[in-house]
Amino acid sequence: MITKTFNSEEEIRPDQRIEALFSITNDLYHDDAYCHQYNSAQMSIRTYKVISMSTKLGIVKWLDNTRPLKELIEESYTTSERDIITQGQHSRKLYQEYVINDFQKSKPTAKSTSNTM
Known part of the structure; x- marks a missing residue:
């Protein structure tokens, strides 16, 4: 089950940008041979979806166990x-x-x- 929450209390776009940065970081880790060779757990950052609807309104995916x-x-x-x-x-x-x-x-x-x- 995917749960989402609406956020209207603060600027949502920085969250969206940080999650995009984390996704890029995960891609770099995934493509790097050194990370695969020395990291058996396959290093990655857990990300979530952020959909900005306006400057102060958006939908944020809720992660389990957080x-x-x-x-x-x-x-x-x-x-x-x-x-x-x-x-x-x-x-x-x-x-x-x-x-x-x-x-x-x-x-x-x-x-x-x-x-x-």
Whole structure:
């Protein structure tokens, strides 16, 4: 059974281009004698079909035994990170706060020096 999903949340064309690149890479691996000689598993990248219908709408083939990367990332969040996300804080704001806090921690403290001659 082939399952498909409609994607309308983000740009779909980059997915389509990456899958085309992966298909070309698979063809190169398949045609290369070195890969056949030293790779008994016949190296390949698992690809899926992406059909772009507009800039933000498309059909994506769903692969069996796979999970979205977003799920894996969300599982790695700590409780406090989940709380921040559910409170609706935007990820860019969180990143900016992280950078500012990290910068403040690493910034050397100003020492009073006098330039008297």
